[in-house]
Amino acid sequence: MLLIECNNIKKYFGDKLILDFEHLEVHSEDRIGVVGINGAGKTTLLNILSSRLEPDEGQVKLYGRVAYISQLEPAERQNISSEMASRFGVGTVWNEHMSGGEKTRFKLAAALDDNSSVILADEPTSNVDMEGIELMAEKFMEYNGALMVISHDRNFLDKICNEILEIEDGKIKLYNGNYSAYRDQKIHERERAQLEYEEYVKEKKRLEGVIEGLKRNVKSMRKTPKRMGNSEARLHKMGPQKSQAALERAVKNVEKRIQHLEVKEKPKEQPEIKLDIQEGDRLHSKIIIEGKNITKVFGEKIIFKEASFSIYNNSKVALIGPNGCGKTTLIKMIMDNDASIRIAKGAKIGYFSQEMDILNKILAS
Ligand SMILES: Nc1ncnc2c1ncn2[C@@H]1O[C@H](COP(=O)(O)OP(=O)(O)OP(=O)(O)O)[C@@H](O)[C@H]1O
Ligand SMILES: [Mg+2]
Structure with missing residues (x-):
């Protein structure tokens, strides 16, 4: 329907x-x-x-x-x-x-x-x-x-x-x-496009080479050989005039062929996301963020009960758990300098919020 x-x-x-x-x-x-x-x-x-x-x-x-x-x-x-x-x-x-x-x-x-x-x-x-x-x-x-x-x-x-x-x-x-089938078709399409592009570039180069060769021939014909009398020279010019015109026509023809080649664009590269993380200002503390005896309740719901954790320098930590278990709450407590959480001196914290509210604040200011 x-x-x-x-x-x-x-x-x-x-x-x-x-x-x-x-x-x-x-x-x-x-x-x-x-x-x-x-x-x-x-x-x-x-x-x-x-x-x-x-x-x-x-x-x-x-x-x-x-x-x-x-x-x-x-x-x-x-x-x-x-x-x-x-x-x-x-x-x-x-x-x-x-x-x-x-x-x-x-x-x-x-x-x-x-x-x-x-x-x-x-x-x-x-x-x-x-x-x-x-x-x-x-x-x-x-x-x-x-x-x-x-x-x-x-x-x-x-x-x-x-x-x-x-x-x-x-x-x-x-x-x-499904997505896998789509991805396979895209890979094929991309390979075909790349091949067609390479063939196009190759053929264009070949034809350009042909033109160069023809032009060299035309030039060498125009040159009158040394030690030739005036009348001889005139004859020489008369003789090859026809073939010179033919060569020039050939150059034009090949140029036309280049013009009529179906232009193939170079397949686009996917843009990559680059993160600009600076190496300077390294911290020397062993522990960067530490939580001790964290307790947090919303109404009757207990989110944390005497919880503790340490985040070590140079570590990359994933915070996982089911929806509503308190992941964002913990990050907010870190950002809000909660009394139960200690942050190493000089540590700078970048924060990207799930709800994009930071972006809204930036836009509003
Ligand atoms: N109300 C608007 N006014 C001006 N530009 C807009 C508006 N809404 C969307 N755009 C622009 O139109 C383009 C398409 O936006 P859209 O939100 O449809 O993208 P998207 O494919 O859903 O992207 P994403 O994967 O990031 O969600 C973007 O360049 C965006 O900046
Ligand atoms: Mg979108």
């Missing part, structure tokens, strides 16, 4: 053309994973498909109820059934103090509770713990409607998708199969 149809879509932000494609249909059997680099237009596409954003050109037709799970916004509904709430391990009412993963779980429960025929989900696995991701994959596989999911989680896409939609330079391209 056709659920979403769009035609001739163009979307600009300022003078930047973000999306520019002719046609897209979403049917009830579709399980589409949406991929593309940061800023490619994935969120913009889902916003347009859910009618939350108007395209500058083209039409979107919806033939069903759409539920939307946003990466950064609160759930579309404030209340969910107790059945869904218990299945996803959250309360029945939206509350701002929920942890990042609990908020995503709530949004998911709300979308599944909504009798929708399409779920559009923008990075639904971000912040969710392993068990939550398993549960989500299971629920998505059971779901009867169409599914369109933006995710950078390849395993997740492998589990739930039967189609991958890739956005690149504003264009969309659909690939059959």
Whole structure:
């Protein structure tokens, strides 16, 4: 069953053309994973498909109820059934103090509770713990409607998708199969493009070589041999005039062939994220952050009870645990200089928040 149809879509932000494609249909059997680099237009596409954003050109037709799970916004509904709430391990009412993963779980429960025929989900696995991701994959596989999911989680896409939609330079391209199948097709495409590019460069070089050779011949013909009388020289010039013209014609022909070669672009390299970490200001303390006898409760919920830890210099530590267990709380306590936590003198702490509130503060200042 056709659920979403769009035609001739163009979307600009300022003078930047973000999306520019002719046609897209979403049917009830579709399980589409949406991929593309940061800023490619994935969120913009889902916003347009859910009618939350108007395209500058083209039409979107919806033939069903759409539920939307946003990466950064609160759930579309404030209340969910107790059945869904218990299945996803959250309360029945939206509350701002929920942890990042609990908020995503709530949004998911709300979308599944909504009798929708399409779920559009923008990075639904971000912040969710392993068990939550398993549960989500299971629920998505059971779901009867169409599914369109933006995710950078390849395993997740492998589990739930039967189609991958890739956005690149504003264009969309659909690939059959899950993420692994898409990746294999991309590797082939890339290899073919690289080969075609190399052949193009080789052929162009060869033709340029042919031109150079021809031009050298023309030049040597123009030279009148030394020690030749005037009349002889005239004869010499008359004689080869024809072949000189033929050579010049040949040069023109080869130049035309170069012009008509189908130009192959060099395949693009994927941009890499570079972190600029400075080597200076090394710390000499053995322990950089130390927590002793940490106790923390929210209402009746005990988060830490006489907990202790040490983070050693030069170590790279992952903080893991199920949603809502207190990972962000611990980091916030470190950042807020909690009395139970000691930080080595001179240590500078960089902090990247799950909820992007630091970015908001930077933007506001
Ligand atoms: N409201 C807006 N005003 C101006 N520019 C915008 C707006 N929304 C998005 N953009 C720009 O459009 C481009 C596409 O953004 P979009 O959020 O759709 O990307 P994305 O593929 O979802 O990226 P990510 O993987 O980082 O989530 C980006 O360059 C972004 O800066
Ligand atoms: Mg996005």
